[in-house]
Amino acid sequence: MKATQKLHELGQSLWVDNISRKMLDDGTLERYIRDYSVTGLTSNPTIFDHAIAKSHRYDEAIQEHASRGLQGEPLFFELAMEDLRRAAELFRPIYETTQGIDGWVSLEVSPLLAYDANRTLEEAKRLHGKMGCPNLLIKIPGTREGLPAIAGAIADGVSINVTLLFSAEHYLAAADAYMTGLERRRAAGLPLDAVASVASLFVSRWDKAILGKVPERLRNQLGIAVAKQTYRAYRELLASDRWRLLEKAGARPQRLLWASTGTKDPSASDILYIRALAAPDTINTMPEETLLAFADHGEIGELLPADGGDAARLLAEFRDVGVDVAALAAQLQRDGADSFVSSWKDLLRSLAERSALLQHA
Numbered sequence: 001m002k003a004t005q006k007l008h009e010l011g012q013s014l015w016v017d018n019i020s021r022k023m024l025d026d027g028t029l030e031r032y033i034r035d036y037s038v039t040g041l042t043s044n045p046t047i048f049d050h051a052i053a054k055s056h057r058y059d060e061a062i063q064e065h066a067s068r069g070l071q072g073e074p075l076f077f078e079l080a081m082e083d084l085r086r087a088a089e090l091f092r093p094i095y096e097t098t099q100g101i102d103g104w105v106s107l108e109v110s111p112l113l114a115y116d117a118n119r120t121l122e123e124a125k126r127l128h129g130k131m132g133c134p135n136l137l138i139k140i141p142g143t144r145e146g147l148p149a150i151a152g153a154i155a156d157g158v159s160i161n162v163t164l165l166f167s168a169e170h171y172l173a174a175a176d177a178y179m180t181g182l183e184r185r186r187a188a189g190l191p192l193d194a195v196a197s198v199a200s201l202f203v204s205r206w207d208k209a210i211l212g213k214v215p216e217r218l219r220n221q222l223g224i225a226v227a228k229q230t231y232r233a234y235r236e237l238l239a240s241d242r243w244r245l246l247e248k249a250g251a252r253p254q255r256l257l258w259a260s261t262g263t264k265d266p267s268a269s270d271i272l273y274i275r276a277l278a279a280p281d282t283i284n285t286m287p288e289e290t291l292l293a294f295a296d297h298g299e300i301g302e303l304l305p306a307d308g309g310d311a312a313r314l315l316a317e318f319r320d321v322g323v324d325v326a327a328l329a330a331q332l333q334r335d336g337a338d339s340f341v342s343s344w345k346d347l348l349r350s351l352a353e354r355s356a357l358l359q360h361a
Helices: 003-009 021-025 028-036 045-053 059-067 072-097 117-131 146-155 168-187 204-209 222-238 241-248 272-276 288-297 311-320 325-359
Strands: 012-016 038-041 105-108 136-141 160-165 197-202 255-259 282-286
Touching: 003 012, 003 288, 012 028, 012 288, 021 028, 021 072, 028 038, 028 072, 028 288, 038 072, 038 105, 038 282, 045 072, 045 325, 059 072, 059 325, 072 105, 072 117, 072 325, 117 136, 117 146, 136 146, 136 197, 136 325, 146 160, 146 168, 160 168, 160 325, 168 197, 168 222, 168 241, 168 325, 197 204, 197 222, 204 222, 204 325, 222 255, 222 272, 222 311, 222 325, 272 282, 272 288, 282 288, 311 325
Parallel strands: 012 038, 012 282, 105 136, 136 160, 160 197, 197 255, 255 282
Antiparallel strands: none
């Protein structure tokens, strides 16, 4: 049995953190679903920038949409939605078989809106309506300004992938926003099972941020320690009275998703964060190369302990060597938002250049 199937059978969903027209055209995504137990997909501006900039498979669509006057963000969203509708259709049987637990694809709102709650909510509802897919998650960052947009979107029936979470505190804020949205739906007499959410905790960026700045014994340990602490918070929240009332009323749990699980340290195992973060009722969205590596030589170690295991001790050790974990979490979230803005601008620039070239071809 492949390691990917073993991970799936212990209760963790494997999603792939990539999409491209090539993956769809040549059957790669279908093969991942069939052979590697992949049950969902995430995307972001960087992924689409790479997909479009490095391929001519989008040229015909770019020409067609540009001839109708589309450019900039509207052009990008048309291209992205074309890909994601095809992916969503491939995952639709999984979505239906699991009754909406799995089989999701994700589309991110413009990163330029990360600090504008009202416009983020409006855009989330617009994209959700335009896509017309039941198994679509709209990605909204878990920034302070993003949280009210998340609650509003859930209340309005838009399923959400809360992105750019870096700590247990970030996760709990995202969970509160989800439950607030559900409570509004319940108060309005709306069905709670018609909406879903995942909370995406970014892992490897922690270790990249402090690489070479801590003793060797702590190398590549911080991201996993934060994940363990967050997993404890997740299990405790699912046992809380507030959640159980919502669950009894039909709500689906907001599943914890491990993001940024590709190894950044070239000296570390290429499956470091897959092996370390095996846990039931969670999702691990993997870069394509990490998925393939795990399928090839993966192994599953001990499951994450529900009580966080040694997370508190490890985090104390990091504090002792001068790492301000809370401050770094805030910085990583800001840096993540800035990085997506940069990728977004690169993407729109690439699209403009490609469109201009094709018009004069």
